[in-house]
Amino acid sequence: MTEALARGEKLPVDWKNQIVYYLGPTPAKPGDPIGSCGPTTSGRMDAYTPTMLDQGIKGMVGKGSRTPEVVEAMKRNGATYFAAVGGAAALIAKSVKKYTVLAYPELGPEAVAALEVVDFPAIVVIDCEGNNFYEIGQKPFRNFDINQI
Amino acid sequence: MRELDVKVITENVAEMCKEAAYYLPDDVYRGLKRGRETEKSEVGKIVLDQIIKNAEIAKAEDRPYCQDTGMTIVFLKVGQDLHITGGDLTEAVNAGIAKGYTEGYLRKSVVGEPLFNRVNTKNNTPGVIYTEIVPGDKLDITIAPKGFGSENKSGIKMLVPADGVKGVKKAVMEIILHASMNPCPPMVVGIGIGGTMDRAALLSKKALTRSIDERNPMPEYAKLEEELLEMINQTGIGPQLGGTTSALAVNIEWGPTHIAGLPVAVTICCHAMRHSHRVL
Numbered sequence: 534m535t536e537a538l539a540r541g542e543k544l545p546v547d548w549k550n551q552i553v554y555y556l557g558p559t560p561a562k563p564g565d566p567i568g569s570c571g572p573t574t575s576g577r578m579d580a581y582t583p584t585m586l587d588q589g590i591k592g593m594v595g596k597g598s599r600t601p602e603v604v605e606a607m608k609r610n611g612a613t614y615f616a617a618v619g620g621a622a623a624l625i626a627k628s629v630k631k632y633t634v635l636a637y638p639e640l641g642p643e644a645v646a647a648l649e650v651v652d653f654p655a656i657v658v659i660d661c662e663g664n665n666f667y668e669i670g671q672k673p674f675r676n677f678d679i680n681q682i
Numbered sequence: 683m684r685e686l687d688v689k690v691i692t693e694n695v696a697e698m699c700k701e702a703a704y705y706l707p708d709d710v711y712r713g714l715k716r717g718r719e720t721e722k723s724e725v726g727k728i729v730l731d732q733i734i735k736n737a738e739i740a741k742a743e744d745r746p747y748c749q750d751t752g753m754t755i756v757f758l759k760v761g762q763d764l765h766i767t768g769g770d771l772t773e774a775v776n777a778g779i780a781k782g783y784t785e786g787y788l789r790k791s792v793v794g795e796p797l798f799n800r801v802n803t804k805n806n807t808p809g810v811i812y813t814e815i816v817p818g819d820k821l822d823i824t825i826a827p828k829g830f831g832s833e834n835k836s837g838i839k840m841l842v843p844a845d846g847v848k849g850v851k852k853a854v855m856e857i858i859l860h861a862s863m864n865p866c867p868p869m870v871v872g873i874g875i876g877g878t879m880d881r882a883a884l885l886s887k888k889a890l891t892r893s894i895d896e897r898n899p900m901p902e903y904a905k906l907e908e909e910l911l912e913m914i915n916q917t918g919i920g921p922q923l924g925g926t927t928s929a930l931a932v933n934i935e936w937g938p939t940h941i942a943g944l945p946v947a948v949t950i951c952c953h954a955m956r957h958s959h960r961v962l
């Protein structure tokens with residue numbers, strides 16, 4: 534998508550005010566809207582994320598740390614980053630009611646799709662001011678210094 | 683001489699791929715429960731509750747525990763008195779992987795070539811297959827699907843003998859701190875010490891096939907496993923959002939090495955410590 538934007542093309546999906554969930558689900562069993570669908574590593578998207586945030590994305594759901602460039606772009610655009618629990622894929626699938634592919638169907642599990650969700654379990658980890666709960670959450674329990682080995 | 687048809691191997695591998703993807707081994711499930719009891723972070727408790735519930739749903743409904751059903755690592759121990767008939771062993775194993783991943787609604791996550799033309803092979807083959815010839819007339823199969831969120835955070839360090847135990851601890855902890863919350867903790871850490879660079883890496887993978895409740899039979903290594911586990915659980919990494927349950931276990935395997943070397947390989951596994959084992 535960032536390549537398409539660089540070529541001056543229009544994107545197949547309007548990202549304004551959307552929340553993007555980074556995932557690559559397993560194939561749905563017959564009768565299910567989706568297969569197991571936990572978050573994938575957000576860091577894989579970091580190189581493209583500032584450009585995508587400038588398209589109007591307001592929230593991202595994934596797992597793992599983000600680069601300072603992404604955090605800056607989040608502040609600029611008032612966007613929030615949520616963590617879903619990595620590996621809780623069968624549990625998260627329960628909250629997805631509908632899955633509709635919108636673009637790039639050839640990418641299979643990595644196509645762009647619309648999800649309809651109820652009670653989706655996500656936790657804010659980086660807010661639009663850049664506060665990072667990954668750091669805040671670890672600090673009180675850190676009792677280790679590698680230089681003491 | 684005992685004969686074993688490749689069709690039997692394919693069928694068993696297919697079933698094992700599904701089993702491994704759906705059912706978290708009991709020792710890991712119990713480890714998560716123990717972690718939940720001792721976890722000090724409130725957010726950490728919420729995360730562990732979700733992970734435990736996830737294991738229960740996956741098992742009850744035959745669903746993949748995690749959407750990354752991994753690259754399929756296969757350890758084969760082939761008895762030297764066993765005669766495999768009806769076809770090629772490697773092909774039979776790969777046919778089993780393709781069947782299991784297709785029938786089991788598992789994700790196909792393998793590209794045929796890594797750099798210039800990353801095209802999905804669409805059936806998760808080829809597996810990463812290690813074959814060892816052993817005494818006897820049985821075929822011992824272990825299937826260990828490996829997700830790449832954690833694999834990407836694994837590492838290797840070629841130490842020198844003078845680095846000693848201290849150097850090993852430092853090397854391991856550097857890799858752990860760098861990995862932080864990215865490999866879906868609580869982790870299980872497999873460590874290979876000794877051998878050559880490649881042997882150390884393989885030992886670190888083999889270490890992960892041992893139960894998390896079983897310590898290395900040599901007391902010095904068992905102690906090192908426990909010391910490292912304690913250090914990892916004091917990093918604050920916790921179950922992804924901070925806390926005290928960063929890892930469930932550290933398993934070390936060692937091998938003879940060269941007079942000039944001390945290789946240390948660390949394979950980080952996430953809480954999705956999936957395995958299946960059968961003897962045919």
Ligand code: SF4
Pocket residue numbers: 571572573619620621748749750751828829830831832833865866952953954
């Ligand atoms: S690291 Fe493990 S638990 Fe996390 S997404 Fe990958 S396979 Fe699943």
